[in-house]
Amino acid sequence: MAPKDEAAIGELQVSVDLRDWRDVSAPVQSIEVEDHDTLTDKATIVLDDHTGALASVHFEGLYVRVALGWQAESASTTIFEGQVTGNRVLAQVEGQKIELTALDFTYLMTRHPYEPMEWKVGERPSEVLRRIAARQDYHLTVEPDNVAPTDDAPLAAERARRPAGNLNEWQFVLQEAQRQACRTFVEFSEKTKTSKFFFVPIERLAAAEPIGDLRYCRGIGELIQFDYERISSGATPALSASSTDSATGDQVNKKAPPSLPPEPLPPPDTDRNVSSGQRTAVEALVELSAAAAARAKPPQGRVTGQAGDPKAAAEKVKPDPTRQLGLQGRGTAVGNVQLRAKSKVRITGVAPWAEGEWYLSKVNHVYSRERVNNKYRSSYFTKITATR
Numbered sequence: 001m002a003p004k005d006e007a008a009i010g011e012l013q014v015s016v017d018l019r020d021w022r023d024v025s026a027p028v029q030s031i032e033v034e035d036h037d038t039l040t041d042k043a044t045i046v047l048d049d050h051t052g053a054l055a056s057v058h059f060e061g062l063y064v065r066v067a068l069g070w071q072a073e074s075a076s077t078t079i080f081e082g083q084v085t086g087n088r089v090l091a092q093v094e095g096q097k098i099e100l101t102a103l104d105f106t107y108l109m110t111r112h113p114y115e116p117m118e119w120k121v122g123e124r125p126s127e128v129l130r131r132i133a134a135r136q137d138y139h140l141t142v143e144p145d146n147v148a149p150t151d152d153a154p155l156a157a158e159r160a161r162r163p164a165g166n167l168n169e170w171q172f173v174l175q176e177a178q179r180q181a182c183r184t185f186v187e188f189s190e191k192t193k194t195s196k197f198f199f200v201p202i203e204r205l206a207a208a209e210p211i212g213d214l215r216y217c218r219g220i221g222e223l224i225q226f227d228y229e230r231i232s233s234g235a236t237p238a239l240s241a242s243s244t245d246s247a248t249g250d251q252v253n254k255k256a257p258p259s260l261p262p263e264p265l266p267p268p269d270t271d272r273n274v275s276s277g278q279r280t281a282v283e284a285l286v287e288l289s290a291a292a293a294a295r296a297k298p299p300q301g302r303v304t305g306q307a308g309d310p311k312a313a314a315e316k317v318k319p320d321p322t323r324q325l326g327l328q329g330r331g332t333a334v335g336n337v338q339l340r341a342k343s344k345v346r347i348t349g350v351a352p353w354a355e356g357e358w359y360l361s362k363v364n365h366v367y368s369r370e371r372v373n374n375k376y377r378s379s380y381f382t383k384i385t386a387t388r
Contacts, residue, residue: 008380226331335380
C-alpha cells in the first residue's frame, strides 16, 4: 500500500490530438477522479488562476490525462483519460480558480444516435459491440477477450431484440450490459497508452482475485475510516421468471438458486472487564441475532419481458454476486492508484461478519495541494463505496 506520510503527486497532461501531450501540472490545486462501475467516469480538476490569464481560455474539447502517486515511490500512474466537457470560473475570496470537468471516452458514444438496423440478422452481439466501440471517433482499443456477452447467440429474424429508436450508442451498450448481467466500461492502460473498452460478465469481476488488502487499525492502517452496515433490503432479490418453450409451447419457470447460508460467527469475547449483566446481555444478543440471521430470507422479485426466451429468463434470475450478503460500506483509505471500481479488495480489522472480500462499486481518488507558510503541501486519499 502507498505511504501516508510522504508528499503526493498529481499530474495533468493535455492534448488536442492525442499525440502531442503537454504537462500543465503547475497550476493544479485539486483533482478528483470518480471511477464508477456502471456510469461514465469523471474527473474534476481545479486550476489556480490568480493572474486571471486562464479565465478567457476555451478548454472544451481538450483531451486530458490524470496521473496520481507518491513521491516516495518516485512514480505516478495514469488513472484517467478523457475529454473536457465543461469549465467554470470560480471567483473566490482566496483568488480566482478554473474548474474543469472531463468525462471518459464513453461520453463520445452519447453524441451518436444508435441505428437499430446496425444489428443485422445473423450477427452476434459481440460483433455489434466491437464494431461500435472501435469507431475511430471514440479513441478506444478493443480486444476480443474484453468483449464477452453472456448470451452471444446470433440475432434471428424470429427473435429480433433490437432496441427501439431514440437511443444513443452508449445507451444501447448500457442497455445490452444490463440485459446480459454484464458491466461495460473503459480503463486506461499504461502498457498501450490507450483507453481500453470492456464488456464483461459481472460473474467474471466477482470471481477475480482481490487486488490487495485494506486494514483498519486506528492510526496505522491503510483504511482510515470505514462505515459499514448489513441490511436485508440491500441483498440481491431472489428472482423468478416464466417463459414459453418455442419448440413445445410448454411454460418454463425459472427460479434463482438458493442463497448460501451466512457463515457462523465466532463466539463473543466476554472475557473483558465487563459486569455480569453486560456479559449476559451480549451473549443473549449474539445468540438471538444468529437465530434471526438463519431465518432471514432475501427480498423477492420477478423478471418480465422474457416470455419467449427461456435462456434469457434463466440468465435474468441469477443473483448479483457482488451483493449477495446485503452488506454495504463506505470508507476512506490512504491514496492508492490500485483501488479501482469493478475490482475487489480484502478488508480486515473490522467486525468478523464484515471481514473478507468486498466489491468496489465506486472509487473516488482525491488529490489536493495547498500553500502553507510559502510551502506547498499535498495530500491524496481514496474514497471507496463497496458491497458484499
